[in-house]
Amino acid sequence: MKLPVLPSILLVISTAHAFQYSELVQYVDSHQEEYVEALREWVAIESDSSNVLKRPDLHRMMETTAQKLRQMGGTVELVDIGEQELPGGIMLTLPKVVTARFGNDPSKHTVCVYGHVDIQPAKLEDGWATDPYNLTDINGNLYGRGASDNKAPVLAWIHAVEAYQALNMELPVNVKFVIEGMEETGSNGLDTMIMTQKDTFFSDVDYIIISDCGWLSRQPALTYGTRGNCYFLAEVEGPKQDLHSGAYGGTVIEPMTDLIGILDTLISPNGKILIPGIREAVAPLSDEEWKMYQDIQFDIDNYKKKIGVSQLMYSNKVDLLAHMWRYPTVSIHGIEGAFSDPGTKTVIPSKVTAKFSIRQVPNMDPAMVKRQVSDYLHSVFAKRKSPNKLKVTMVIGAKPWLADPQHPLYEAGKTAVKRVFGMDPDLIREGATIPIARMFQDVTGKGIIMLPIGAFDDGPHSQNEKMSQYNYIEGTKLFITFLNLHNNAFVYLHPKHIFPFFIRIFK
């Protein structure tokens, strides 16, 4: 029979457990160099899920992850999740999902750690100060693509389990891992795998832990919401080939001019989304939320300094946080087919494809957004009376995720943060997307907690992404502490439960 796991206001730790805990922490401190080396090996693998040419590296990354978990004695599977269809109908094998299990004791709780080991693209020429695939330590910061998003946090979880094993200590819970290789492109194939394994792999999972996000400031944080994302391609096709702009400019209706024209109708300069129906769907900001945002410490000047801008879209804290976390936004990412190399090529591109995304928040629905965007762009395009052809495709449709920060899981998270960092965490939302979070919640019905260890200035997706050694190592301790909470007797003194009272919380 599983013993009850209890939220704590008052935590009673037995001497034996306190001793065990300090041994674990010491073990982590004395293995820092190995952990950095492990991260170096992982960062060296260019596991870019968005570049089809890098697919062999991505397969190698999944195999490397599986091998690490196998060496630790886990029950590991590389789950085949099929193929993805590329534009043009070409089929490409998806990277297998790594699942692993450590411990199978029915009297214990079972936690499932989700993470990803694919990365965003990065090139030295993008403006990196160091080779993005050669982990470089500068003043305690470990620079490399994927260091923060999400390789170090995944390794930190693995090292947390490894520490128990190395010290011959029993894991206080059964730990499962789900590590994927397509997060950065929308978690293709993972949704089907979760649905298929709902009553097998996930059947005994009590809750899911995700550490794929960052803090808001220097203060540690717990994350209770993520935005979703709808990612679009808008292709405008005209002449049968690229043309000399001197010879043909003035006679042809240029696809690029059409494309820029329609893109300019998506969002106003002051950030108002102009696509009918989008803003109307957004859940209104409640007084309670307003109060929560108001209470969060957030240094606007520091934020501006960090990203190198002199002005933001809003000047007050609540507006900024709300637009970062709980309002949708349109971002234009790039135009394929457009001339972007150095130099002054004078060409009229024959076909150009814009890439833009709209971050999703409650109560938006990606299926509806797909229709709204497509209808709107076609209507705007029609007004141009252009002979060119427009095609709009939605390639990612990830829903937002929101948890109740009052849930006992978050009480446990607070206890763990306080213990490791000596301060209370901020309760924050994340403007970015963890595409599978909502799917986990909807399909498995299990609670989710996000325990970020990334720093506010890690720069994921950007040049010079890094993970500080401090966050990597203290993050590993945080994970050990969180698992270790299951080892202790908790006394629950919520006003509703005056007497010490054992209840099951993580179901």
Ligand SMILES: C[C@H](N)C(=O)N[C@@H](Cc1c[nH]cn1)C(=O)O
């Ligand atoms: C939060 C996570 N580390 C992340 O960066 N996720 C990506 C996922 C995504 C969304 N659309 C396409 N990929 C992100 O939010 O950009």
